[in-house]
Amino acid sequence: MHYPVLNKNGEIIASAVTNLDLHDIARAAKTYGIRKFFVVTPLKEQKELVKKLVSHWTDGTGSRYNPKRREALELIRVKDSLNEIMDHLNNAGEGCPKTIVTCARQNNGNISFRKLRNKIKDGRPYILIFGTGWGLSDNFIAEADYLLEPVMGGSHYNHLSVRSAAAIIMDRLLGN
Amino acid sequence: MHYPVLNKNGEIIASAVTNLDLHDIARAAKTYGIRKFFVVTPLKEQKELVKKLVSHWTDGTGSRYNPKRREALELIRVKDSLNEIMDHLNNAGEGCPKTIVTCARQNNGNISFRKLRNKIKDGRPYILIFGTGWGLSDNFIAEADYLLEPVMGGSHYNHLSVRSAAAIIMDRLLGN
Incomplete structure (x- = not known):
């Protein structure tokens, strides 16, 4: 999600898309058997940029240079908002997935990795949501079905x- | 390690340093309580580039803009080779760490995450080694003390x- 996310001062902004986010998260998603990777931004120029970056690897010279990269980047779809994703999935007959938001901060009422790992074995669709910038807005987080506990690594540093974070969370929820 | 690594055709090359490798791996290392992050390249211009990128965040305007980033990037040291790292650690009174190499391919004689996680609790120094490009050279891998099993995510895709990979491996070996 590149909107609604926070900037350094806690204001709601639309963050810029980072090329390597697309590559790394698509490759991890493919590794863990995830079916779609939605990149969310309401900004027209950013949406065009994502489509251009992706098509280089899915249709352009990149697809012949590195077919494995193509397999991963083919998971990417660009959408304006979570609502648009939900409409897209409904229209595609996928039903309405439960939403799981991730957050680097400790929050009340979050779900543990262990519990969520068991829950998502139920065969229902789930959508795992990551914020960019300084994280998802509080209102957005409050509306999700599940809020996942933060990844901690044994130190007090969680940046x-x-x-x-996406790679580690996919591994904790879906890894062998 | 940016040398000795393989290119797409299996030839040994020195790969180029990627800015976000430095940031992401330093931040993950700090999260998991790792004490040093050595970036290895024998290329003079690449070493200078790494030092410039790091000093922006440790001494430059970046250190004031984002002190948390400074804490992570302060772990970085640039070295010519693994031998130079070993000399550096010996001279610093750290002793000679056991070497653990990582590889995306299945190899005979590798050690499982579970076994290695238990082993490294022994208080000795260990150095966890990641290749860039198309992975570490076979000769380099053969000389390591331990070869870690590949990260698999439940699919056949491991790219x-x-x-x-570094984030997931640190989490599997050192995560709570």
């Missing part, structure tokens, strides 16, 4: 990149 | 970025 992973969204790329690293 | 994670080094940033994602």
Whole structure:
């Protein structure tokens, strides 16, 4: 999600898309058997940029240079909002997934990795949501079905990149 | 490690340093309580580039803009080779760490995450080694003390970025 996310001062902004977020998260998603990777931004120029970056690897010279990269980047779809994703999935006959938001901060009422790992074995669709910038807005987090506990690594430092956090969270929830 | 690594055709090369590798791996290392992050390249211009990128965040305007980023990037040291790292650690009174190499391919004689996680609790120093490009050279891998099993995510696809693989491996070995 590149909107609604916070900036350094806690204001709601639309953050810029980072090329390597697309590559890293798509490759991890493919590794863990995730079916779709939605990149959310309401900004027209950013949506065009994502489509251009992705099509280089799915249709362009990149697809011949590195077919494995193509397999991963083919998971990517660009959408304006979570609502648009829900409409898209409903229209595609996928039903309405339960939403899981991730957050680097400790919050009340969050669900543990262990509990969520068991829950998502139920065969229902789930959508795992990551914020960029300084994280998802509080209102957005409050509306999710589940809020996942933060990744902690044994230190007090919890400032992973969204790329690293996404990889670790997929591994904890779906890894062998 | 940016040398000795393989290119797409299996030839040994020195790969180029990627800015976000430094940031993501340093932030994950800090999260998991790792004490040093050595970036290895024998190329003079690449070493200078790493030092410039790091000093922006440790001494430059970046250190004031984002002190948390400074804490992570302060772990980085640039070295020519694994031998130079070993000399550095010996001279610093750290002793000679056991080497653990990582590889995306299944190899005979590798050690499982579970076994290695238990082993490294022994209080000795260990050095966890990641290749860039198309992975570490076979000769380099053969000389390591331990070869870690590959990260698999439940699919047959195992083409994670080094940033994602490093994050997942640190979490599996050192996460709570």
